[in-house]
Amino acid sequence: MSADENPAGHRDHARPARVAVRALAAAVTVLTLAACGLRVETPPPVEPSPDAVEQVRARTVADSLALSAAASAAALLPDGAVEPVAPVLADVTGFSDQHADQLGGVYVSGLPAPSGSTTATSAPPTPSVADVLDELAAATRTALTDADAVTDGPLARLVASVATSRGELATRLAQATGAELPSLVPDGTTAPTAPTPTADSTAPEADALSATEVGVLALVHDEAGYGFEVIAAKSSAERRATASATAAAHRARSEDWAAAAGIDGSAQDPRRASYTLPAGLDDPAVATALGRTLETAVADAYANAVAQAGAGNRTALVEGLRRATVDAAVWGATPVPFPGLPERAQQPTG
Template sequence: MNANGPRSRTRRRSGPAALALACAVVLAGCGVRLETPPPTEPVPDAAEVVRRTAVADALLVAEQAEAAADGTRVPGPVAEELARIATATAEHAEQLGGEYDSGLDEIVADPSEASPSPSARRHTPASTLTALTDSAARTRAAANQAQPGPLGRLLASVSAAQTRYAVDLAQLIDADPPELSPAQVPQPEDEPSGEASSPEPASAGTQEVPVPPAGLSAEDLTALVLAEDSAGFALEVRAAQADGAVRERAQERARAHRTRAQGWALVAGVDGTEQDPRQVAYTVPRADTPTPDLARELEDGLARNYASLVARAEPGTRGALVALLVDSTLAAGRWGAEPVPFPGLPEQS
């Protein structure tokens, strides 16, 4: 009896422990984890926040434009423009990487907190114009600050496209066009504040003074001087050969490009030096090339230059480059260029 007592008591003490171990195994097999916090979304960095905001803006515009295009009283040309905007802004969202989906929504979502889809509400061409204008402005500001540079370049192109679509839509529905940042070359840091800008009036209200872009090489800036100056010369020649509205428009853009060439020469520090790349004359395409075709080619080339420099310039100093990309895009449109989803990005053609 005494020999069996201790063993009997040992078996009774081990029973609860075995039961606990068995329960733990069963719970582990069922995927249950005790004292484990619920899954949470990873915290996005600054670049991801910028990207997600631009994607959300583009998708919102696409949804509104598509819904507005289906309106019963929308004229045909307006509906066509809205459909084009919907397609282009959907492409913007796709090229920006699309919506982020962690897969946690179905796990942690509360159905009672669901909000109605934007497309479930009634949208009009005017409300789409407002959303498009707001998106272009936010994306333009983000292009100035975004890291890395290629993201800033893409955002700048998206903003230029959205601004062009907004201008075209405003004209179709007889609404006010979006307010724009002045397209002007910044003053050199050691120069007093003055005017080295396009002669075209600015439509925006109070604007920050543009700062010279940092991070660009001397070759970058001198190439920009040469591109602006040669464009101005070509349009001066064509203005002398034309008359009427074409002559006036060519003269206006020639003055703008010459003024910008001078401004960039000052920024680069080459004005009046042996390093100044400007020439007395440049080769101009044959006279049988229509002036609008030539002007579109010149503005498209400048848009590509400015988009490339956005990618190279340091964040916070790209504002002037982005504004001039937008300006070249709009100028090409005034010469009859069709809108494209990614102006200044030839690889997206």
């Protein structure tokens, strides 16, 4: 056998290569373990802190989901499953679900839940119909406060509509059960009776409505006043009294807003001597439909003004939205989840 064919010699030449491979593998293992150790020591990601706007949104969502759950549970009780309570509870559930959905729902960060043991707790008692009424009133007060204070105008408009809807639901539930309606006025405040945002035609305050924006409110009230005057003139005695009183109230509010804007009787005053109305107002059904349309237009105008006004200047505007929604119901308007927001005119899901 030749030296080239010696197996022992072949193994002698391969040994350094195998040693190098083992050394490289060991180095890779050490580096991998070191990298794993570094990852373990890196602080885990944390939930971002919500700002004031997000806190309002999240709070309104949480209250909506809580109301939905409470109403659903109360509807299974004997006093919640009967007329006229059951339909109202169904609206509380359906409307509140839509409120939460339109507000964006519960924020989910995607981060893993914190580990740790959890303590078992007993199931809370089933909410009663009276509990639902109390929760509605409390959630209404919270939303009214937030609608005035939040700095985001569009969110303020949405929360004001939610507050209006909750107040309407609370009123209906109190009437259905014969219970006393809890206060819907936020603590430490009173419902305004006159316009509070002021505007000057030359130098409007930064957070107040401009003269043009206030002029829209003066115009919509003036048109409603004119419409109800015509309805009164073409109605029976009973309907005439209601329409006349409504017309006078709208004319007065129009004057209030025009004076607040400083445009009363000026070239900037958008109000007109007459407005186009539908034909056939001798028909009570047509007259009633017009009444609903006029009041709904007023509600829409106030909701838009809420978005335009600055934080802390919206109390009178939100109250105007609520009052117009109630007045529209007098003329046959059905409850909707988002009063004053025609683009969100969903109906109950239940």
